[in-house]
Amino acid sequence: MQKSAGPLFYIGLLLFVFVVMFPFLWILLAALKPPGELFGERAFHFIIQNPTLDNFIRVFTERxxxxxxxxxxxxxxxxxxxxxxxxxxxxxxxxxxxxxxxxxxxxxxxxxxxxxxxxxxxxxxxxxxxxxxxxxxxxxxxxxxxxxxxxxxxxxxxxxxxxxxxxxxxxxxxxxxxxxxxxxxxxxxxxxxxxxxxxxxxxxxxxxxxxxxxxxxxxxxxxxxxxxxxxxxxxxxxxxxxxxxxxxxxxxxxxxxxxxxxxxxxxxxxxxxxx
Amino acid sequence: MNRQNKGSLTEKQMGYLLIFPALLIILVIAIWPVMRSFWISLHDIRLNDPTKTEIHSSYGLDMERYVSTLPNLLRYVKKEAETAEGATKERLDAVRQQIEQMHAALSQTGEIASRYEAIDQLLLEFKPVPAELKYVTLSAEQTETIRTTLATAESTLLELGAQKQLSKPEGAVGVVSGIKSSIIEPNYVGFTYYKQFLTDNRMWAALYNTFFFTVISVAIELVLGLGIALLINRPFRGRGLVRATVLIPWAIPTVISAMMWKFLYDGQNGIVAHLFEATGLVSDMGVLLSTKAGAMFSVILADVWKTTPFMALLIFAGLQTIPQSLYEAASVDGASRLQQFFRITLPMLKSTILVALLFRTLDAFRVFDLIYALTGGGPANSTETISIYAYKTMFAQMSFGEGSALAVIVFLCVALISIGYVKILGADLLGEGNRR
Structure with a gap:
């Protein structure tokens, strides 16, 4: 069963790692998004226009x-x-x-x-x-x-x-x-x-x-x-x-x-x- | 051997001594509560009803309540009698006398009289009444006396109220029911709840949901886990990264992963819902969390994401114990990869897979956190598992007896599943216990 791994294997592997990590990465993006980008038309964008740490601050100051x-x-x-x-x-x-x-x-x-x-x-x-x-x-x-x-x-x-x-x-x-x-x-x-x-x-x-x-x-x-x-x-x-x-x-x-x-x-x- | 101190213990004694604290704690904190759950499930216990917050095996009187409500009733009747005239006055006086007689009869039991004094004093000083003072047991006869007296008082007051003979008729019901609630009835109900659940559609639906969720998610996790394990069971670069990756979903608190998925599934802003809609998997983004099938699918997908890594890790560890020589011999004999998989890999993995399945099945069957945070059991109870139903019965309706009966049903199912697996696994699971 030991077969050395080819490029296809690594591509599959990367895909797998991406799928497993995806929810986590997406939540990280959501945490950095201002409310305007979290909802509405920019809700599905990977790139944040105005990244902010407000959410992190609010978690500690308001809760x-x-x-x-x-x-x-x-x-x-x-x-x-x-x-x-x-x-x-x-x-x-x-x-x-x-x-x-x-x-x-x-x-x-x-x-x-x-x-x-x-x-x-x-x-x-x-x-x-x-x-x-x-x-x-x-x-x-x-x-x-x-x-x-x-x-x-x-x-x-x-x-x-x-x-x-x-x-x-x-x-x-x-x-x-x-x-x-x-x-x-x-x-x-x-x-x-x-x-x-x-x-x-x-x-x-x-x-x-x-x-x-x-x-x-x-x-x-x-x-x-x-x-x-x-x-x-x-x-x-x-x-x-x-x-x-x-x-x-x-x-x-x-x-x-x-x-x-x-x-x-x-x-x-x-x-x-x-x- | 004389070098041992006289006072020192033999190995055997030492063994029992070392193991004793652990066993004692397990007995008190795990085994006793399960038995107690069963006992509670035979009683009508409601934490929102002051007369039913505990198990009561006989008739009794909540002295605190009695002490604080009896004067109210007497005062009310007396006051009404002062303003009333003629026949009404006589009837009210008669009621008051009856109640006083009842109290006198009760006070013949020295215990009630002395506690009455003590509690009265405590209440005057606004001090809490200790539990040991609070309840007294009543004989059936005493209970009967209180009941008939209060029933007569209530009917008389209501009748007079209806005839507009009272100055404050609206107070009558309150003062009587106040003192009535100090009577504690034995709340043993036997197997009533179990019988009730046998014909309870919601219970069967919850049981079905639980089994459905368990079977489907564990099956998917097994297939995926096996696939992943086979895939990474070869030398490649970045194994550490992959290992860490698969561990992360496992390490995140279940409720937090449930919240993450809730966001991903969101009908308006959820990326996963969006992707599913874009690829045509669902007709509308809202389908995932707002329809019955969608919600069940969502819960299963989130569980698969969270727990497949565990499955893959176990199977991967099992794969690594299969000696390479077996495969080499098989190749020499001309066995195909497929034959090798079915003749070598699977049989060698049997006990690993069974153990992994056992743990996963039981975990899935007990599922609570994930569903609580992701769907709350909805929509329309379509993802309500038996644990969720038990939780809601206990902590939303405060009906602990009923909820405990459901909890006992969960326990019995878990026990049956474990026995099933242990039968198949045989002594493998504990076999190592005999190694020394």
Whole structure:
């Protein structure tokens, strides 16, 4: 199947890249267009006559977009830190220690990761409301565990299994305790896997919508995805501002993807492919 | 082995200890809510009706409401009696006595009397009433007493009002219904909602939409993903660029990609709608988001754009694990490219494709963000999936019991789909669990 690529292939490839990137590029153009060019006869033009950064400015001056960004950052970071910590212990145990019931535990973790969010929303909402935790960071971080923890355990387990277990045996022979083996031998080797998993969990938490939509309804506590969707009014949709906000959120993600693409891909595919 | 400290744990104990927090959290935050959802779905819970905001297993009294409404009723009746004359006055006094007797009977239960005092004090001081003080359980007998007393009071007041014997007849209904709403009925309704949904056309339409969306979009994603994976599975320059490109749709928050597509599909200014009209794919730009078929098509296209990369990446990773020697041997034996694809590539990819399909099918079946932001389920519910229906029932109508029943239906479908896939995949999915 290995055939070197000809010019036709590259043309096809460019076309493919263009099609995939097109919505993103078009939104970038929309964000830079003044209202006069966004609608009406110039709506379909690729070239902007009077490019402007007004939309980007308005997103921050007329809307609490900076607050949304901060909220999303806090919630996604704390969710990542806490679920990675707890998941690391669990994954270490599953991958490196011998005890019974591992398959069942992994099965439960996988099953929980497939739970539809909507099936957990009503009790979680009622609970958060009765505890006064709606419109708080904690009120989002707790339910985010439902997807973050299984995702983290599953990915970390796969990574940790790849670390040769002989190292653990060797440490044991040398008289290291389980705790010492874990902290001195294992974790340094596991850091790349932990890091990759952290990226995946962070993106998942950053992108979450249903819990954020229902639990944090106050303007000051909204996260980015909810905030952007709520830009639209009853009768008008401020496309320029929505586009600018979308670009602001997407650019860091794109940068992150460009830097960590190898890690992300290995993280995404490691569960599905046996090596 | 004596070098181990006396207090230190064996490997097995350590294993359970390390895994315990994760399991506990999963149990409390994921498994318990699902079971609780089912339990809620058996109750008539409405967050916009103060007597139904929680599960009530027996008759009860909302003391806060009772304390704040009983004096109103008594005051109203007393005031009317002062201005009334003759028979009307007697009847009003009788009503007041009955209500007072009812309260006295209730107060014989020491608990109600003492709580009445406590809550009255709190209300006077404008302090919130703690939940543990708020509800008292009533016996069936007590409930009956309250009900009959209030019913008599209401009918008497309405009758007198109709005869123009009251000075403020319009206040009568308010004061009585105020105190009536402090009676809490058990809101267990059993499987009523499930039975109701069995004959609910909207539920079946939503289920159909969900399945339609899932099958069509996952099928397209599989074919495209396989195509892309095969295409890029060769050495060429700029692989990094292509890889990054396909990752971007995956990384963007779903709702944001939905908003982007909403702009592209826009009936007046959407470039994609414009292109489709120009190429004759649609008769009019407005068709995409304002007709039933157009909206479903739009949703599927947006989903395909967003998730094909994921499919392609998984399959691409699977392709790279197929040993090159297999193809070399096949070429030596004279197998054509097509034969190689069907005899080597596909069989070797089987488990990868199945796992990818499993994840994608479940994701597509749970679809919420995309449709919420892109069409909101419309037009005319044509893109309303079961998750959207459940969300609307819960958060627009505030009917949590009913909405939870729909959520449980989503859960059951997801469970059935997973069981189906796991049956086909067998132990492959967790097989690695036995590796050590």
């Amino acid at each position: 609490p977009f900076a607050t949304y960004l901060w909220n999303s950052t806090v919630v996604a970071t704390l969710t990542t830190l806490y679920s990675i910590t707890i998941a690391s212990f669990a994954a270490y145990a599953i991958a490196w220690l011998s005890f019974r019931g591992k398959t069942i535990i992994l099965g439960v973790v996988l099953a929980v990761s497939m739970f539809p969010q909507i099936a957990t929303i009503s009790p979680i909402f009622m609970f958060m409301q009765s505890m006064g935790l709606t419109n708080s960071y904690l009120g989002l971080i707790i339910p985010y565990t439902t997807f973050a923890l299984p995702l983290a355990i599953w990915n970390l387990t796969i990574y940790f299994r790849k670390i040769p277990s002989d190292l653990g045996e060797a440490a044991k022979v040398d008289g290291a305790s389980v705790w010492q083996t874990m902290t001195k031998v294992f974790f340094p080797l596991a850091m790349p896997g932990v890091f990759t998993t952290a990226i995946l969990v962070f993106i998942a938490a950053w992108n979450e919508f249903l819990f954020a939509l229902t639990l944090n309804t106050q303007e000051a506590m909204k996260t980015v995805p909810v905030g952007i969707v709520m830009f639209q009014g009853m009768y008008t949709i401020p496309w320029g501002e929505i586009s600018a906000a979308s670009i602001i959120v997407t650019v860091p993600l794109v940068v992150m993807v460009l830097i960590f693409q190898r890690r992300i891909i290995s993280g995404l595919t490691s569960g599905a492919v046996k090596e």
